[in-house]
Amino acid sequence: MFGFSKKAKQAKIKKEDLYKKVEAYYEGSVDTADYWDPENLDETSCIPLLPNGIGKITFKLEGKLIESYEGDFVLGSYQGKGKLYRKGKVFEGSFHDGKYTGE
Numbered sequence: 310m311f312g313f314s315k316k317a318k319q320a321k322i323k324k325e326d327l328y329k330k331v332e333a334y335y336e337g338s339v340d341t342a343d344y345w346d347p348e349n350l351d352e353t354s355c356i357p358l359l360p361n362g363i364g365k366i367t368f369k370l371e372g373k374l375i376e377s378y379e380g381d382f383v384l385g386s387y388q389g390k391g392k393l394y395r396k397g398k399v400f401e402g403s404f405h406d407g408k409y410t411g412e
Contacts, residue, residue: 330370337364340384359385380404 340361360366360382368376380391387393387404402412 327370331375332369333366334369335360335364335366337366337382338362339364361385 338361339358341358361384362382363380364382365379366377366382367374374394375396377394378387378391380387380393381389381404383389386407387409388406389404390402391404393400393404393409400409403410
């Protein structure tokens with residue numbers, strides 16, 4: 310009636326379009342999220358690999374850096390010591406379950 314649902318729908322579509330444009334780059338150790346058999350790759354070709362150990366992940370949107378983390382990962386989550394760059398700020402110290410907990 311007032312156009313609220315139309316605006317909400319347009320905002321949702323725009324947000325989904327942005328997610329599709331995000332580029333992620335990772336360098337470092339990885340582990341599988343599930344069991345895989347290295348001798349039978351045909352059956353395990355779609356198993357996701359997760360950052361695990363020490364590494365660096367960078368997210369860019371339309372060529373601009375939006376987030377970068379370098380440090381310890383546990384099955385894809387920022388965990389342990391690391392350095393996070395986000396929105397022009399730097400967070401360096403301890404992370405737990407993907408969240409900055411301090412020095």
